[in-house]
Amino acid sequence: MAEPLSLVWLRRDLRLHDNAALYHALRSGKPVLPVFIFDKVILDALDDKHDRRVTFLVQEVERLHDELAKLGSAIYVEYGKPEDVWKAIVKKYDVEAVYTNYDYETYAKDRDKAIGALLDKTGIGFHSYKDQTIFDHDEVLSKAKKAPYTVFTPYSKTWHAKLNEFYLKSYPTEKYKKNYYQTKPLPVPSLKSMGFESVTDNIPARTVSDKVLDHYGKTRDFPADEDGTSQLSMHLRFGTISIRELARQAHEAKDKTFLNELCWRDFYFQVLDHFPHVEKHSFRREYDNIKWRNNEAEFEKWCKGETGFPIVDAGMRQLNTIGWMHNRVRMITASFLCKNLLIDWRWGEAYFGKKLRDYDLSANNGGWQWAAGSGTDASPYFRVFSPESQTKKFDPKGEYIKRWVPEVDDPDKYPKPMVDASETRQRALDAYKKGLGKE
Numbered sequence: 171m172a173e174p175l176s177l178v179w180l181r182r183d184l185r186l187h188d189n190a191a192l193y194h195a196l197r198s199g200k201p202v203l204p205v206f207i208f209d210k211v212i213l214d215a216l217d218d219k220h221d222r223r224v225t226f227l228v229q230e231v232e233r234l235h236d237e238l239a240k241l242g243s244a245i246y247v248e249y250g251k252p253e254d255v256w257k258a259i260v261k262k263y264d265v266e267a268v269y270t271n272y273d274y275e276t277y278a279k280d281r282d283k284a285i286g287a288l289l290d291k292t293g294i295g296f297h298s299y300k301d302q303t304i305f306d307h308d309e310v311l312s313k314a315k316k317a318p319y320t321v322f323t324p325y326s327k328t329w330h331a332k333l334n335e336f337y338l339k340s341y342p343t344e345k346y347k348k349n350y351y352q353t354k355p356l357p358v359p360s361l362k363s364m365g366f367e368s369v370t371d372n373i374p375a376r377t378v379s380d381k382v383l384d385h386y387g388k389t390r391d392f393p394a395d396e397d398g399t400s401q402l403s404m405h406l407r408f409g410t411i412s413i414r415e416l417a418r419q420a421h422e423a424k425d426k427t428f429l430n431e432l433c434w435r436d437f438y439f440q441v442l443d444h445f446p447h448v449e450k451h452s453f454r455r456e457y458d459n460i461k462w463r464n465n466e467a468e469f470e471k472w473c474k475g476e477t478g479f480p481i482v483d484a485g486m487r488q489l490n491t492i493g494w495m496h497n498r499v500r501m502i503t504a505s506f507l508c509k510n511l512l513i514d515w516r517w518g519e520a521y522f523g524k525k526l527r528d529y530d531l532s533a534n535n536g537g538w539q540w541a542a543g544s545g546t547d548a549s550p551y552f553r554v555f556s557p558e559s560q561t562k563k564f565d566p567k568g569e570y571i572k573r574w575v576p577e578v579d580d581p582d583k584y585p586k587p588m589v590d591a592s593e594t595r596q597r598a599l600d601a602y603k604k605g606l607g608k609e
């Protein structure tokens with residue numbers, strides 16, 4: 171009889187190198203077969219059939235298929251609901267155990283619980299590992315209260331103090347490559363068969379140079395500078411690069427600003443993990459009392475980049491065109507929506523969720539709640555970004571704006587500002603005060 175297999179369920183960790191779950195499976199002594207499920211529940215919820223992330227996923231799964239074929243192995247790929255797929259897999263293969271990496275979103279946690287229980291019924295082990303963060307769960311707690319941090323600065327102090335070589339070490343999966351299950355390559359479902367169309371995209375490089383990291387602290391806020399940030403967010407999102415390798419590089423860089431951004435990333439994962447109510451509600455519940463105006467026509471203008479505020483429009487058009495927006499401009503566009511238009515941050519969060527190639531519930535939710543003032547941030551609700559002064563500071567020559575809004579200087583083609591910035595600022599302050607009972 172054939173030997174039972176160790177299966178590795180890949181999700182947001184689409185790589186064979188430095189992968190925690192894969193490493194533990196390869197060391198289990200049983201032949202290892204990676205599995206990927208195109209989750210019907212998630213894909214059915216995407217209304218854009220040209221979603222660039224689905225094209226990327228298929229390309230990356232095909233890449234794994236080719237890498238594994240070179241090792242005489244395969245990746246088992248299915249399109250369906252995870253529970254149905256797992257029921258079929260355990261009928262098809264003799265499975266000893268399933269290895270996977272943690273996911274911190276509520277949907278994923280519930281899904282994993284259900285699959286763990288399903289496998290348990292037939293005596294199959296289900297093992298999960300930390301892989302997409304440097305620290306998770308209860309690894310960074312406040313010393314005084316032994317509770318999760320709710321503000322970034324103290325969290326980051328503990329995070330940086332705890333960081334050492336141990337946490338940055340890679341999992342040497344390549345040492346065990348003879349342990350892959352030897353089989354013929356298996357098929358990968360096509361995009362079309364799952365109801366999607368292919369998108370031609372410029373996928374950013376998977377590496378960042380030391381030079382970028384060394385000047386990052388000075389360049390990261392200027393959206394016209396395409397080398398000012400790493401553009402690695404999509405790879406971090408899908409695990410096509412390893413967070414440990416990147417954090418090691420950042421740790422060794424002269425300027426530690428970039429490392430601190432990776433700390434923000436961990437921070438928002440731990441917020442989501444410990445405070446799952448943020449998926450639907452304000453982190454600080456009292457912010458759910460704010461009366462949003464939620465004007466649909468205004469929202470439409472914001473989505474399309476037709477607000478008449480050049481920096482806002484440039485950001486939204488960059489997002490709509492390439493599925494990525496510079497961080498500084500994400501903050502400006504988000505502030506404009508929540509404050510100047512008084513539209514519920516959840517509308518903006520959902521729109522970014524549809525469009526961002528690096529969409530990650532934790533960072534997106536954290537960024538939006540930061541902009542709305544309802545989140546973990548210690549800064550008060552009355553911070554309202556002025557599009558004009560943000561432009562003066564961060565795009566002083568208007569280079570970024572010109573790139574995305576070439577008609578900006580033509581009054582016949584470019585619209586007038588849709589609202590008065592200072593009046594709407596005041597309107598926001600009044601609405602916030604009222605909602606928060608601070609009148």
Ligand SMILES: Cc1cc2nc3c(=O)[nH]c(=O)nc-3n(C[C@H](O)[C@H](O)[C@H](O)COP(=O)(O)OP(=O)(O)OC[C@H]3O[C@@H](n4cnc5c(N)ncnc54)[C@H](O)[C@@H]3O)c2cc1C
Pocket residue numbers: 390399400401402403404406407431432434435438495496497498500501504522526528529530531533534535536537538541
């Ligand atoms: C309203 C809003 C929504 C956002 N939505 C997302 C999202 O869906 N997915 C996402 O990955 N980031 C999101 N961010 C954070 C940030 O804008 C992006 O991570 C960054 O712009 C990606 O570009 P980069 O890879 O060049 O980043 P770099 O500046 O090179 O930073 C390196 C990496 O650090 C992480 N990082 C940087 N800044 C943050 C941050 N503030 N919070 C969490 N992680 C961070 C990212 O993984 C990023 O790739 C959002 C920010 C805001 C204000």
